[in-house]
Amino acid sequence: MQAVVQTIRDLVEIPSPTGFTVHALTYVENRFKEEGITYKKLEKGALLAMLPGKSSRIRLLTAHVDTLGAMVKEILPTGRLSLSQLGGYAWTAIEGENCLVHKMDGQTVSGTIVFHHSSVHTSRVTNTEERSATNIEVRLDIRSTTAEETRVAGIEVGDIVTFDPRFVHTETGFVKSRHLDDKASVALLLELVKKWKTLTLPHPVHILISNYEEVGFGGNAGFSEDVAEYIAVDMGALGEGQHSDEYTVSICAKDGSGPYDLALRHQFTRLAQQHTIPYKVDIYPYYSSDASAAVHAGHDVRHGLLGPGIESSHSYERTHETSLQATYDLLDVFVKEPMNDENTL
Structure with a gap:
């Protein structure tokens, strides 16, 4: 898993909130070029890689490179600066985080995201007031005490704000970072294509690296009408009442968008059992994926969802090498199998 972990680190250290993904997509594109993978760019900026197979019916796997972030709402x-969120998260999840403001000229200004009344020595509400868009601010690392001084520094409304990922790989096998959702899955697919490109696959495998998943419309267009199976490779949601953990591959039965294809889910679980791959089946109550976005857009596909278990989603996240390995192994055996209607479950 060392190559996967290194690729995760490469990706999370490239800022790519929704709407600002060009640099991360360039990294992915260069990886496809290095491996000699056929791919194309879609109009929204996403990348679609194409591996050949024996059948005309296509199996599509997707992971998204866009992450959470913010825009400058007001100086x-x-x-x-006040902020407008890119993606959905609790304001408490970014309080105290270092950040970068990406100016129109391509330069950055560093800062820290703070509560307006951040000093306990001067305010009684520091520990009690609810955090919101009205009291979370960016404290810039420039000498500015007026809106005019900040504008002179080149900062303006609409500039992108990105969060320090703080990547850590522990000796005990944990990977801690912001934006493991969903760059951990992108890294898995980038490592797997090295292997898959040498195989004769039962079906063509297309890999869609989407860039608008966090706002609901990342992977809902731009792929072939011959796609029969659409699999989102995205994080398993951990928490109270959940079955998923950081040590297995999470197979989603249902999320906030509704149930996923039952036959596909049964195929995932059967393959995991046959190959002794640790897995958990789970339901994610407040979740949707690019696979559900594709179905909602009207595409006639069977859709599924699996991925590594990610703790503290949309905050400072954590997973473990064993979960990454389990996801890698299940995807690897899955693409070598015929589709469900051509196979006995």
């Missing part, structure tokens, strides 16, 4: 009279 405050104090010279600080």
Whole structure:
């Protein structure tokens, strides 16, 4: 898993919130070029890689390179910035985080995301006031005490704000970072294509690296009408009442968008059992994926969802090498299998 972990690190250290994914997509594109993988760019900026197979019916796997982030909503009279979220998260999940403001000229200004009344020595509400868009600010690392001074530095409304991922790989096998959702899955697919390109696959495998998943419309267009199976490779959701963990591959039975294809789910679980791959089947109550977005867009596909278990999603996230390995192994055996209607479950 060392190659996968290194690729995760490469990816999370490239800022790519929704709407600002060009640099991460360039990294993925260069990886496809290095491996001699046929691919094309879609109009929304996503990448679609294509591996040949014996059948005309295509199996599509997708993972998204876009992450959470923010935009400058307002330059405050104090010279600080208020934010508009890119993607959905709790304001408490970014409080205290270092960040970069990406200016129109391509340069960046560093800062820290803070609560307006951040000092306990000067305010009684520091520990009690609910965090919201009205009181979370960016404290810039420039000398500015007015909106005019901040604008002179080249910062303007609409500039992208990205969060420090703080990647850590522990000796005990944990991977800790922001944006493991879904760059862990992108890394898995980038490592797997090295192997799959040498095989004669039962079906063509197309790999869609999408870039608008966090806002609901990443992988809903741009793929062939011959796609019969659409598999989102995305994080398993951990928490109270959940079955998933950080040590297995999570197979989703249902999320907030509804149930996933039952035959596909049974195929995933059967393959995991046959190959002794640790797995958990789970339901994610507040979740949707690019696979569900494709179905909602009207595509006639069987859709599925699996991925590594990610703790503290949309915050400072964590997974383990064993979960990455289990996801890698299940995807690897899955693409070598005929489709469900050509196979006995």
